[in-house]
Amino acid sequence: MADITELIHDYLRHNKKFPHVFCAGCGHGIVLGALIRSIHALGLSKDEVCIVAGIGCSGRIAAYVDFNTVHTTHGRALTFATGIKMANPKLKVITIMGDGDAMSIGGNHLIHAARRNIGVTALVLNNNIYGMTGGQCSATTPQGATTQTTPFGQMEKAFDIVTLAAAAGANGVYRGSTFHVNMLDRLVATAIERPGFNLVEIITPCHTQYGRKNKYKSAVDMFKWIKKNCVPKEKFDALPEADRGEKMPIGTFVEKDHKGLEQLYGELQARLNRPGRPVAEPEQPSAQHAEESRNIMNKEPK
Amino acid sequence: MTKKAKGQTEITIYPDWCKGCGICVEFCPAKVLALGRDGKARVARLDECINCGFCERHCPDFAIVVRGKGRKRRAPACAENGETPVDKE
Ligand code: SF4
Ligand code: SF4
Numbered sequence A: 001m002a003d004i005t006e007l008i009h010d011y012l013r014h015n016k017k018f019p020h021v022f023c024a025g026c027g028h029g030i031v032l033g034a035l036i037r038s039i040h041a042l043g044l045s046k047d048e049v050c051i052v053a054g055i056g057c058s059g060r061i062a063a064y065v066d067f068n069t070v071h072t073t074h075g076r077a078l079t080f081a082t083g084i085k086m087a088n089p090k091l092k093v094i095t096i097m098g099d100g101d102a103m104s105i106g107g108n109h110l111i112h113a114a115r116r117n118i119g120v121t122a123l124v125l126n127n128n129i130y131g132m133t134g135g136q137c138s139a140t141t142p143q144g145a146t147t148q149t150t151p152f153g154q155m156e157k158a159f160d161i162v163t164l165a166a167a168a169g170a171n172g173v174y175r176g177s178t179f180h181v182n183m184l185d186r187l188v189a190t191a192i193e194r195p196g197f198n199l200v201e202i203i204t205p206c207h208t209q210y211g212r213k214n215k216y217k218s219a220v221d222m223f224k225w226i227k228k229n230c231v232p233k234e235k236f237d238a239l240p241e242a243d244r245g246e247k248m249p250i251g252t253f254v255e256k257d258h259k260g261l262e263q264l265y266g267e268l269q270a271r272l273n274r275p276g277r278p279v280a281e282p283e284q285p286s287a288q289h290a291e292e293s294r295n296i297m298n299k300e301p302k
Numbered sequence B: 001m002t003k004k005a006k007g008q009t010e011i012t013i014y015p016d017w018c019k020g021c022g023i024c025v026e027f028c029p030a031k032v033l034a035l036g037r038d039g040k041a042r043v044a045r046l047d048e049c050i051n052c053g054f055c056e057r058h059c060p061d062f063a064i065v066v067r068g069k070g071r072k073r074r075a076p077a078c079a080e081n082g083e084t085p086v087d088k089e
Helices: A004-010 A028-041 A057-064 A077-087 A099-105 A107-116 A161-168 A181-193 A219-229 A233-238 A261-272 A287-298 B023-027 B054-058 B077-081
Strands: A049-053 A068-071 A092-098 A120-126 A172-177 A198-203 A230-232 A248-255 B009-013 B033-035 B041-043 B064-068
Touching (some): A004 B054, A028 A057, A028 A092, A028 A120, A028 A181, A028 B054, A049 A057, A049 A077, A057 A068, A057 A092, A077 A092, A077 A099, A077 A107, A077 A120, A077 A261, A092 A099, A099 A120, A099 A161, A107 A120, A120 A181, A161 A172, A161 A198, A161 A248, A172 A181, A181 A198, A181 A248, A181 B054, A219 A230, B009 B041, B023 B033, B054 B064
Parallel strands (some): A049 A092, A092 A120, A120 A198, A172 A198, A230 A248
Antiparallel strands (some): B033 B041
């Protein structure tokens, strides 16, 4: 097990303030580690990867890693990612979204990205709550849970992200947890490697906003809850309905081999660019333009 | 499963990065780690460590390094700008 942490340090941006902003025991740090280990295991160089994040605690992950990164607007990570992937299909584009980001404000983008089967990897960090904005209930808050905005218990039912993504047509659908990290590494690596739209729902604890209001006093309690309730899919399927209770299956749900949108688009381009047909040279950016865009890139995000 | 050999590792915990969440302390299968009076994780029983890697993978703050006994520390690429977590023993 040697050197896992030293390896992760190699991929961090050390001009950012560390330790990172996440609360003590927040699962987002573990996801960040899993992401780095997966990318390292796939042998991708830092320049081949583009991380696109939305708004929320999870969005901060993009600021800490030394890849190409974009910190976008709330709910729109997938739209930026779609553009990036279409413009440069060689990049491995990975979006990082929270549950509020992906399922509420960006819910429509998610189902259409899945339907288009655009070659983007979506990591949805599901902590059942809007953590950063003060603990309002989200579309994935379980029925009955107490939050800042549902003091008498959430009445609405929660989204099942996995079923939704599968129904919308995603090529790969996975669920992992921040306790079962070896499996998480594997799932994230598979999701990055495979063609088309691949989504990994990651069960991650937010004890600050969710746990404290729901009988999990500390981060450790939340991890115990995850350890107990996230069971491998095969085991979950074998359980009788009555014993399932709060349990959630983790593992691989859908794995299809359809071509990604950017692949189909590339083939169309090749078909239309028959020999003898005049093709315009792509415009080269002027030196001034390059300088300007470099200035923008180097600006510290607020 | 064969029993894993104990005491084959050296563990470094960076106190500046550790936030004291207690995950490693709670779940270490060999009960090697403990929370110190300052609220940060400490190595309490190094000889019991079975090098399972749990703490390294689950530390959300990348504050724990477990390496084989006597293995040299690899200087991270970022060491030049002085931003590596400081190793205060
Ligand atoms: S508020 Fe919740 S999600 Fe945000 S950093 Fe804290 S524990 Fe993590
Ligand atoms: S490597 Fe395993 S046994 Fe050793 S301190 Fe970490 S969790 Fe405990």
